[in-house]
Amino acid sequence: MKICTTRKSLQGYLEQLKQDGKTIGFVPTLGALHQGHLSLIALAQQNTDVVACSIFVNPTQFNDPKDLEKYPRPIASDIEKLEHANCDVLFNPDVSEMYAGNEQWHLEIGELEHLLEGKFRPGHYQGVTQVVYKLFDIVKPDIAFFGQKDYQQFLIIQKMVGLLHLPVKLMMCPILRDADGLAMSSRNIHLSAEERQHALILSKALNWLKQNFDRNQIPSLKNECEAMISAEPGVELEYFEITDGDNLHTADSHTKKIVALVAAKVGKTRLIDNVIISWQLSVGS
Numbered sequence: 583m584k585i586c587t588t589r590k591s592l593q594g595y596l597e598q599l600k601q602d603g604k605t606i607g608f609v610p611t612l613g614a615l616h617q618g619h620l621s622l623i624a625l626a627q628q629n630t631d632v633v634a635c636s637i638f639v640n641p642t643q644f645n646d647p648k649d650l651e652k653y654p655r656p657i658a659s660d661i662e663k664l665e666h667a668n669c670d671v672l673f674n675p676d677v678s679e680m681y682a683g684n685e686q687w688h689l690e691i692g693e694l695e696h697l698l699e700g701k702f703r704p705g706h707y708q709g710v711t712q713v714v715y716k717l718f719d720i721v722k723p724d725i726a727f728f729g730q731k732d733y734q735q736f737l738i739i740q741k742m743v744g745l746l747h748l749p750v751k752l753m754m755c756p757i758l759r760d761a762d763g764l765a766m767s768s769r770n771i772h773l774s775a776e777e778r779q780h781a782l783i784l785s786k787a788l789n790w791l792k793q794n795f796d797r798n799q800i801p802s803l804k805n806e807c808e809a810m811i812s813a814e815p816g817v818e819l820e821y822f823e824i825t826d827g828d829n830l831h832t833a834d835s836h837t838k839k840i841v842a843l844v845a846a847k848v849g850k851t852r853l854i855d856n857v858i859i860s861w862q863l864s865v866g867s
């Protein structure tokens with residue numbers, strides 16, 4: 583696997599491949615790679631000729647400096663995993679390679695920015711769009727691959743691509759779960775064995791909702807899930823919402839594309855998870 587730490591070296595490497603007619607798949611990450619990331623690499627390999635992965639712990643998307651500081655950075659084992667997965671090229675820049683001093687960035691994303699995650703992590707999506715815009719500009723991928731676990735992030739990047747007419751196709755890849763149901767996340771390593779057991783309530787509640795969705799009205803289902811999670815020791819619920827999967831407004835009985843999303847703190851670790859309840863295309867779409 584080729585490893586590039588500068589834009590120039592990455593662009594030089596990709597340029598030749600593009601001239602040879604190869605399509606480029608791109609998997610941007612914060613590192614601390616797990617099976618979920620590797621499934622994105624595999625999907626990229628199925629859909630494009632050359633796969634580029636980036637590992638960059640982007641400071642502008644962390645609204646909590648402590649969270650940024652303790653974000654795991656196991657670069658040697660990440661490189662090993664990518665080599666094992668036959669990734670073609672890794673882009674692993676320094677902060678100074680990505681940002682020149684005090685750059686300003688504001689993208690008018692609309693209300694999506696301020697709902698759910700946006701309420702609890704103000705400024706987060708400005709940082710995400712800022713870095714993803716830069717990465718797309720450097721890599722110029724044909725297709726970029728993102729995980730469903732960050733569902734709101736996917737909607738926001740989709741919105742940015744539309745607003746700025748960026749020539750890239752986006753693909754969302756399913757959430758990967760450990761055998762016990764916990765959604766894979768780089769943050770899971772911070773959970774103690776006991777916290778991990780309590781954290782399972784998130785996927786249990788989402789799963790219960792999916793199984794019981796036709797049995798009650800949406801507000802009652804939401805209440806039941808909230809009660810289930812709040813009753814779990816050591817788990818502090820931030821939100822549980824049953825939403826329209828296009829705009830994240832609260833779903834009602836007419837909503838076709840329903841996604842339930844949850845965020846909670848388990849001990850000091852903040853976790854998110856979601857489930858697609860129904861994914862029916864509306865007539866004419």
Ligand code: PAF
Pocket residue numbers: 610611612638640643710713714732735
């Ligand atoms: O989802 C992530 O890992 C990050 O938010 C991303 C898309 C790599 C931007 O830093």
